[in-house]
Amino acid sequence: MVELRENEQKTLLTLQKLNGKANVAQILQVSGLAHAAIMRATLTLAEKKLVTVHEEKQKAVELNDEGKQHAQRGLPERRLINALIELGGEAPTEKVVEKAQLDRKFVTIALGWLHRKGWATLEQKRTLRTKQPMPPQGADEQLLSFLKEKGSATFEELSKEMQDAVSILKGRQLLEVEEKTVRELVLDKAGWQLVKKGFEIVQEISQLTPELIVSGKWREVKLRKFDVSAAGREFYPAKIHPLQQVIQKAREIFLEMGFTEIRGPFVETAFWNFDALFQPQDHPAREMMDTFYLANPKTGGLPKKSVVEAVAKTHENGWTTGSKGWGYKWSPEEAQRLVMRTHTTAETIKYLSMHKKPPIKVFSVDRVYRNEQVTYKNTAEFHQIEGIVVDEGVTLRDLMGTLKAFYSKFGLKRVKFWPCYFPYTEPSAQATVYVPKLKRWIELGGMGMFRPEVLAPMGIKYPVLAWGGGLERIAMLELNLDDIRMLYGNRLSWIRRTPLCQ
Numbered sequence: 001m002v003e004l005r006e007n008e009q010k011t012l013l014t015l016q017k018l019n020g021k022a023n024v025a026q027i028l029q030v031s032g033l034a035h036a037a038i039m040r041a042t043l044t045l046a047e048k049k050l051v052t053v054h055e056e057k058q059k060a061v062e063l064n065d066e067g068k069q070h071a072q073r074g075l076p077e078r079r080l081i082n083a084l085i086e087l088g089g090e091a092p093t094e095k096v097v098e099k100a101q102l103d104r105k106f107v108t109i110a111l112g113w114l115h116r117k118g119w120a121t122l123e124q125k126r127t128l129r130t131k132q133p134m135p136p137q138g139a140d141e142q143l144l145s146f147l148k149e150k151g152s153a154t155f156e157e158l159s160k161e162m163q164d165a166v167s168i169l170k171g172r173q174l175l176e177v178e179e180k181t182v183r184e185l186v187l188d189k190a191g192w193q194l195v196k197k198g199f200e201i202v203q204e205i206s207q208l209t210p211e212l213i214v215s216g217k218w219r220e221v222k223l224r225k226f227d228v229s230a231a232g233r234e235f236y237p238a239k240i241h242p243l244q245q246v247i248q249k250a251r252e253i254f255l256e257m258g259f260t261e262i263r264g265p266f267v268e269t270a271f272w273n274f275d276a277l278f279q280p281q282d283h284p285a286r287e288m289m290d291t292f293y294l295a296n297p298k299t300g301g302l303p304k305k306s307v308v309e310a311v312a313k314t315h316e317n318g319w320t321t322g323s324k325g326w327g328y329k330w331s332p333e334e335a336q337r338l339v340m341r342t343h344t345t346a347e348t349i350k351y352l353s354m355h356k357k358p359p360i361k362v363f364s365v366d367r368v369y370r371n372e373q374v375t376y377k378n379t380a381e382f383h384q385i386e387g388i389v390v391d392e393g394v395t396l397r398d399l400m401g402t403l404k405a406f407y408s409k410f411g412l413k414r415v416k417f418w419p420c421y422f423p424y425t426e427p428s429a430q431a432t433v434y435v436p437k438l439k440r441w442i443e444l445g446g447m448g449m450f451r452p453e454v455l456a457p458m459g460i461k462y463p464v465l466a467w468g469g470g471l472e473r474i475a476m477l478e479l480n481l482d483d484i485r486m487l488y489g490n491r492l493s494w495i496r497r498t499p500l501c502q
């Protein structure tokens with residue numbers, strides 16, 4: 001005698017009612033059982049050879065948020081044509097839009113489709129005119145309302161016209177097409193025999209209540225057995241974004257190493273972003289192509305006069321630093337211009353202008369902006385890791401050791417240093433790390449000791465070790481990504497898939 005649980009019995013009986021063949025959605029409708037309960041029952045029934053399960057991959061379509069919005073209120077062009085006809089078939093565009101209560105962002109799209117569908121003409125870019133009576137519902141609209149009712153549908157459930165309209169709505173980014181596994185259950189011979197014989201459905205208790213225990217009834221009822229091998233329900237608790245997790249990890253590493261965090265504003269004056277770092281005012285990095293300048297407000301305040309003057313003189317002739325400077329006339333206006341900071345070194349130098357006494361160990365892990373084309377390896381906003389150490393007698397060796405320790409905490413054990421150039425450090429170097437996963441060396445950032453031309457105007461009398469580099473590269477390594485845009489795209493499936501701990 002096969003022993004079955006309540007839900008398995010119900011599934012079998014439903015299957016019998018449906019002539020021995022049905023998919024999970026149909027069983028769900030007829031039996032009223034939950035999806036997960038049917039899936040679990042199916043597994044057992046198949047194991048006991050009472051049913052056979054056929055799996056088939058089917059394409060299914062589902063409206064996204066914007067699609068649902070249009071399904072509710074009508075496609076934007078439909079709303080315009082409705083309004084236009086109500087206004088007598090001819091009216092200024094503005095008026096039609098207003099009457100249709102159409103959101104600004106849909107206007108261009110709606111006008112485009114009015115034209116494409118031949119519903120109306122736009123004359124002199126201002127007047128909308130339509131000749132015809134109300135155009136009938138198109139296949140795209142049929143599909144929209146069909147999906148509004150059903151939530152999602154497989155291709156097979158759609159009429160030929162609606163199937164054709166899928167690509168139109170997909171192109172308009174109103175729906176998603178996904179592969180869905182459809183499971184069909186077929187009652188086997190043994191299954192038929194069993195249901196024909198009939199069985200009494202014994203209600204199972206899945207919750208042991210205090211009443212059952214106190215009254216002693218628990219002895220009589222049939223308790224549902226736990227299936228400890230059953231797959232759990234998928235569960236997506238709130239969690240910290242993967243990029244934010246890497247940022248936190250970088251912060252924790254710095255804190256472990258005895259650094260203190262500093263933060264500054266995203267918008268800085270060119271003074272702190274460039275001038276204080278001895279970058280000449282005609283330096284190519286300052287060009288619009290590389291740097292975002294603010295249009296409004298355009299300028300910000302400079303620090304106290306003595307600091308500004310010292311910076312000006314250092315640029316012009318080297319001031320007391322022994323350097324010759326850059327030999328040009330320094331402009332305070334240029335220094336006042338507001339920029340989206342291009343590096344967090346703007347914050348470390350600003351910090352140093354106010355804290356001159358060693359020992360100092362501060363860091364920042366924060367956002368910076370550069371006017372870059374967005375590609376798989378670049379974004380216009382990203383994060384930098386930045387740190388400085390100020391102490392008597394520190395040298396480049398200390399800097400190299402600090403960086404080695406830092407990267408090794410990220411699992412990057414082999415670090416090499418190459419000489420390179422920055423206007424504000426001397427000597428300057430670049431850190432390259434070996435990534436075993438990729439089997440190659442990659443560049444992770446710049447470093448060096450601040451030059452006298454940077455230190456003297458700020459009144460700093462001790463050596464300063466400084467370094468900074470991109471965080472996203474490390475994040476991509478940690479998260480196994482080959483496209484940086486994934487970090488900013490908010491793709492839910494990826495965010496959900498990415499584990500909280502590696």
Ligand code: PHE
Nearest residue numbers: 343345446447448466467468
């Ligand atoms: N600011 C440099 C960059 O953005 C990195 C750097 C920081 C270099 C500190 C030297 C010292 O690439």
